[in-house]
Amino acid sequence: MFIRIDLNSEETLYSQLSNQIKYGIAKGYLKPGEDLPSVRGLASELGINLHTVAKAYNRLKEEGIININRSRGVKVSKQVLTNRGTDYETILHGKITKLVSEGICHGIEKDEFMQMVEKIFDGLEGEQK
Amino acid sequence: MFIRIDLNSEETLYSQLSNQIKYGIAKGYLKPGEDLPSVRGLASELGINLHTVAKAYNRLKEEGIININRSRGVKVSKQVLTNRGTDYETILHGKITKLVSEGICHGIEKDEFMQMVEKIFDGLEGEQK
Amino acid sequence: MFIRIDLNSEETLYSQLSNQIKYGIAKGYLKPGEDLPSVRGLASELGINLHTVAKAYNRLKEEGIININRSRGVKVSKQVLTNRGTDYETILHGKITKLVSEGICHGIEKDEFMQMVEKIFDGLEGEQK
Amino acid sequence: MFIRIDLNSEETLYSQLSNQIKYGIAKGYLKPGEDLPSVRGLASELGINLHTVAKAYNRLKEEGIININRSRGVKVSKQVLTNRGTDYETILHGKITKLVSEGICHGIEKDEFMQMVEKIFDGLEGEQK
DNA sequence: GTGGTCTAGACCACA
DNA sequence: GTGGTCTAGACCACG
Structure with missing residues (x-):
């Protein structure tokens, strides 16, 4: 797995985990429909802790990003990348x-910000194929 | 004041507060050098509770966005909007x-995202004058 | 613990506390990676009060000297003694x-001052092993 | 005067003031026996505020660094630079x-620290004469 | 009158 | 169990 957890981060473990899975999907490391490791395995x-992984998975499920099924395990949603939740834009x-x-408070200009966004998008989607 | 606190939000109170002050500065409601309400007043x-306000103010102070002065109160930093911290870009x-x-996980396209950013920037900076 | 707090000192309690922890690390009483007592325990x-201890710990965390982890407690940073912050020299x-x-105002000569520094360094690092 | 006060500093005004006067004496800008500005003037x-200057002067007087006299004004002590208080070494x-x-906690080595002290001493005393 | 410190005690999220 | 957040109320230092 590409996931790296920082025990000393301010961010909670489950939040790091779910963010990295989102990153992995955006980056193309994880494809729609693909299996994720089992809670225990990961x-x-x-x-x-097992509960930490379970919590991260549940958050992703609530966001519609993954599917959890008792018998078939955990999979990246097939609709991910194409289908947005009702209120997501808000x-x-x-x-x-x-x-x-x-x-803006830190003096970042609009152009600078947008170039950053663009570069990040290109860096992610470039590898998605 | 333009600040609204939601006691039922997931976000902590002090975080809501500091985010709204950042928003107020970006929007131009608060000018560089301007006074903020006293801890007790706000x-x-x-x-x-006053300690909650104090914590929000202290976070902003650490970010270099406001200045806090025992006995002279709290002011928006004069360098705000122009001066960024060392590692802020990272x-x-x-x-x-x-x-x-x-x-991306929710199917947002690059163009859509960037238009959103642009519109938000314009909405904020337009009123700053 | 080796920590002694003077309730009548001019120095604030949390400052005394964080200074003594720094001393303890410099002296070798506390090793990199080692656990510190819990907020409530100490x-x-x-x-x-526990909030006073929490404040001292948070200052040390901001200096990069300790790591604080919700539910795993407080540890001396492994990078302490070797890794300095960006602006620390200034x-x-x-x-x-x-x-x-x-x-100088009190008539201390350069040699005397430097001998004092040297002796203090030797006294601290001698026991660090 | 060579004194510069930073209203946004963490340090209290009176403390900045007394420290800068000590610096001025160490640097040789102020000689033993020399007059200092009146409380009101400074x-x-x-x-x-007038009280702020008075407080700084009083601290310096308690340290034996200056003399305050109702009729003769404020002067740098003639014994400064040569005479230390009883417990000053402690x-x-x-x-x-x-x-x-x-x-040490920030990874500063003994040699580095001592070179810094030496350089600072030389920078100060070089101009004293 | 300002923010800072300290105490006391509650509840919550994390793991 | 851990630290984090929030409340409540006291006292102090600063200017």
């Missing part, structure tokens, strides 16, 4: 607004 | 990467 | 300048 | 120990 691979708008506000 | 206006890069990854 | 041992320079200026 | 020159020892401990 927990032991990362050396963290949520995203709020998150971007926060980030842009903060950026 | 706390009673919002109906929250921090921002990480935050944008998380957000873009999540967006 | 507070009750010292007979002070900060240290300012602090030494103040101290040297004061020393 | 306060208005720096644009700060106080200095404590202050250096704190600083050295902190330095």
